[in-house]
Amino acid sequence: MFNKIIVKLFFLLVVTLPLQATSKSTFIDSETVRTKSNIDFDWKFKLGDAENANLPKYDDSEWRQLNLPHDWSIEGKYDENHPAGIAGGFLPTGTGWYRKHIEWQSQWQDKAVFIEFDGVYMNSEVWINGHYLGKRPYGYISFSYDISDYLVQGDNIIAVKVDNSLAPSGRWYTGSGIYRHVWLTTVNKIHIPKDGVFVRSENVDKESAAVNVSTEIFNDSDKNQRFVLQTDVLDAEHRRVASTSSDIIVAAGKTETVEQLTTVQVPQLWSPNSPYLYTVQSTVLSGDNIVDLKRTKTGFRSIEFTADKGFLLNGQAVELQGISMHHDAGPVGAAVPEDELEYRLKMLKEMGVNAIRTTHNPFSPEFYRMADEMGFMVMNEAFDGWWQAKAKYDYGLYFDKWWQKDLTDFMRRDRNHPSIIMWSVGNEVPNYTPEQQKIMVDFAKSIDDTRPITQGRGYAGGHLTIAGFNGHGEFKGAIQKFHRKNPNTPVIGTEMTHTIHTRGVYRTKTSYRVRDFPAPWEKHEPMKKWNRIKSKVYKIPNLTENEVFPDVPTAYGSSFDNSVVRMPIRDEIKLARKLPYLLGTFRWTAFDYLGESFGWPARTANFGVIDLAGFEKGPYYLYQSQWSTEPMVHLDPHWTHHGKEGTVIPVVVYTNQQSAELFLNGESLGEKTMTDDMQLVWLVPYQPGELKVVAKSNGKTIVTKALNTAQKAHAVSITANRESVTANQRDIVRLTLEIVDEKGVMLPEADHRFEIEVSGPATLLGVENGDILDLEPHKARNRKAFMGKALALIQTTDMPGDIVVTVKSKDLSQDTVVISSSK
Structure with a gap:
């Protein structure tokens, strides 16, 4: 049984100032105290194992030269026999080596130098000049090593072995290699450690924000040192709006944490519609000398989650209009360029999305920076499973040894982002116990107690701040039933709803996955399974009595809202609006992702409302009509159906206006008023020409859209x-x-x-x-x-x-x- 849970959190959040990733990219807080340089370019790579490749004298002259980020799996061929199989989209895995030559730099003298990896998939081992630095099994975690003692005058050689040879190592496409950025950070021996600033605030409103700052200072010298820590809060115009300072003595070889309190008057509050960011500047002074200086971006906002009020952001009720999202991006696999990531996030913004769930692992640092800047709220998810592996060779094999280290590094890295409003500690964890869930939740809260904790399909464990529902929440009455037993527990649709669509493909009769195109795990007696659940799923009327498009391959899903697992999109949206204790939903998924397919030769399962190429499908516009305030109208299907002249075709219109009028070749087919069904349907005997829709509000034309019949390819x-x-x-x-x-x-x-x-x-x-x-x-x-x-x-x-x-x-x-x- 859940205890009564009311979460009311107010805080200021901080993120690292963004770095430009170019060949000469260097973020410099002070020319003499701190530099962060990108080292993505001109690495050597060999696919396969290479004996002694960790040694400095190894000859890598014949290796391929490339730039990071790099994913070797996406460069391979699809093959049914690849061991990653269905999970990995039938792409290759394997082992690879990377080497990087870096000339000695005078600025390293008497400094602390760190190499930082944003993500390596998976089982990475790193050497510098033959010295072993360590291993990190988890392929989604960011990590760093201190290389100060191993640097030499002349050529310095970084060697990285990446082992993704045991597959499948995930339930979806993972990619293989150093698929995120790599950096060198240089600081003084006395410095603020990586992720060593934590800022939170109480009593945040339009009048003021009381800001608490915890700053770690590490003294890597052989004597005790006295410092002044000066902390300033700067607005977007770099004007100081709050300041505090503290004297501190740090013992030799020790780290001390300085707790400071200051107040910002009349703060501009961060929100999806106004993602205003401040800068926190931390300066460590020894007399008049700057020992370290670190600038971070910040955002003020308050969050509150209750079963009776729902989700309040800055005191205002907000529905989470969310999507789930994997880390890959079509033709680039896991090595996603920042331009492509930004393009995709802009698509989501235009769709009306205000929240993203990072399924089922930490994302790249630039994702969170963009979320802060663009105004997305994030459910930040740490793991897929826990102690029991879900894919044969996944992180579950290493979980017991590594989870506390990885969860700590993950939450410390991301805990200061204003976009992150909750943590998720797992997803569809098999056979977990309430005791295991409590261990995970308590540990997470020990790192950050300013946000609620949830878990995908973790509602039965009893220890979550917010109960997470995946597919089970799509059965009629399931969430209401839970609420009756746990009336004080807010609920989130961590993975709702699941619908299946293919761009440009349509069916006019409703299809349910288990009944009409069962997944591999549903193929044994699917009709028996269907008969068990058919009274619980949402009934979707057929658009026509007979199928208008009978020749569509079963691997493809209809781009109408009639190709579902259990619940159509319209009922997902209705449910979130109806139940105050349901904070919102995160549909599965925004984009098609590689892997987790229904079997060869399909490389994915078409769950997205945007395809692998980043092209919108019909349901993208259904969400847009309900989630976006920008005037829009959309109609489906396309209007090129040679050979179907005279056939009655259902035309479906989505709009956020009050009504719509449909025209075929200039003749009105009638005007219809939008209802809570969220779509308008005309049955139109097909004839070639122009199909046009005019969307209106208060009797005035607001927006139009037209489709024309295509002729011969030219x-x-x-x-x-x-x-x-x-x-x-x-x-x-x-x-x-x-x-x-x-x-x-x-x-x-x-x-x-x-x-x-x-x-x-x-x-x-x-x-x-x-x-x-x-x-x-x-x-x-x-x-x-x-x-x-x-x-x-x-x-x-x-x-x-x-x-x-x-x-x-x-x-x-x-x-x-x-x-x-x-x-």
Whole structure:
């Protein structure tokens, strides 16, 4: 039985000042006291094991040279026999070695130097000049090593072994390699350690915020030292708005924690609509000399979670309009460029998403920086399982030895982000006990007691601040039943709802997974399973009596809201609005992700409302119509159905306006008022031409959208998301490739092959079309269109100049774009 739980938390949060990842990227707080330099470029790599590759004299001249982040799995071929199998999307795993040569730098003299890895998957072992630094099994954790004592004049060699040879090591696509950034941090022997600042605040409102700052100072010298710690809070214009200082003596070889209190008057509060950030500046002084100086970004806000009020942000009721999200991104796998991550987060912002669950592991540091800056609230999840492995070779094999170290490092790294509003300590943990859950929750609270703790499908354990429901919450009445037994416990849909869609694909009759396309674990007597649950799932009326699109492969899901596991999107949204104790939901998922497929040859299961290429599916716009206030209207399906003239086709419209009127070739098919069904449906006998919808409020036209019937394929069309870039080996350009007719209308079912030519200072980083059954490699110069389009990603080099991309397709007119790249 849950105890009465009321969580009321007020605090100020801090994040590390963002670093620009370029070849010359150095974040300098003071030229003499602290530097943080990116070392992603010019690593050597060998796929496979290499005896003695950890030794300085090893000859790596024949190894491949590359830049980080790097994921070797996404570079491989899909193969049914790869050991990662269904879980890993049938991509290869294995062992790899990385080596990096760094010349001695004079600034290292008499300093402390740390190498910091944002993420290495998995079982990483690191050496510097042959000296073993350590091993970290968990592939999602950030970690660092002190290399000060092992640096030498001349060439310094970092060697990293990455072992992902035992597969599957996760239940989804993990990637393999050093897939996040690597840094060198240089500080004085007396310094603020990594993640050594923790800031929280009480009584936060529009009038003031009482700020508590805990700052660790490490004295790595041979004598006791006296210091002054000066802590300043700066606003966005770098004006000081609060300040405090303390005298402290730190014994030789010891770390002392300084507790300080100050007050910020009339703070600007952080929220998704106004993600205002401050800076906390920590200066360690010895007399007039600056010993260390660290600047961090901050945000003020209060959070409160109760069963009767729901979730209050800064005292205002807010519904969590959330999505779950894995860490990979289509053609780049786990090595996601920051430009691509930012592009995807902007898509979510435009969809109306205000909350993200990091499933089921820590994300990259830049994700949290972007969440702070863009205004996303985050459920930050540490682990998938605990002591029992869920995939054959996953982190469960190492959990008992490593979980406390990893959970500590994870929470210390992220505890100061204003975006993070709750922690999750696990997901669908098999056979966990209430005692195990209490151990996890108590330990997490010992690191950070300013946020609530939840767990995906952990509602039965009894020790969570907020009860987490996954798929079981999609059964009718399940959450209400829990609430009757635990009336004081707030609830969150940690993974709700599960629906399955493919871009450009439609069915007019409702399908349920277990009944119509069972997952591998449901294939034994699926109808028996269906009969057991059919009274508990949500009934979705068919759009037509007979299926209009009968030839769709069963691996594909309909892009109407009628392809579900248990609950459609509309009922997910209704439930969150109806139940005050349900704080909101995190749908599964925002983006299609590699792995966890339903079997060969599918490389994923189409759970996203955005496909592997980053193209929207129909349900994206359903969410947008309910979660976004920006005027919008959308209609499905496309309007190119040659051979179906006269066939009655359901046309579904989503809008956040009061009504919509539909026109076919200029003739009105009637105006309909939006209801709580969240969609408007017209049954339209098909004829080619223009299908147009006009959305209105208060009788006035607010927004329109039109679909036109495509004719014969005529040309290739390229759309670039930017016209100019920086020659920094980082910037990304997204090229949307389409097959169009003579008037420029995309052919929505075209499958022509694109041939891609790139000249100038850029490389083709990857290609993708969103088709879960297309097993062609990502690192190729051609790709078939799927439902009329595909994606190509190009990345700049370090040379300026014009990047020229030409795309061809057999018997069609080609297209060319020119992108300017400059220093």
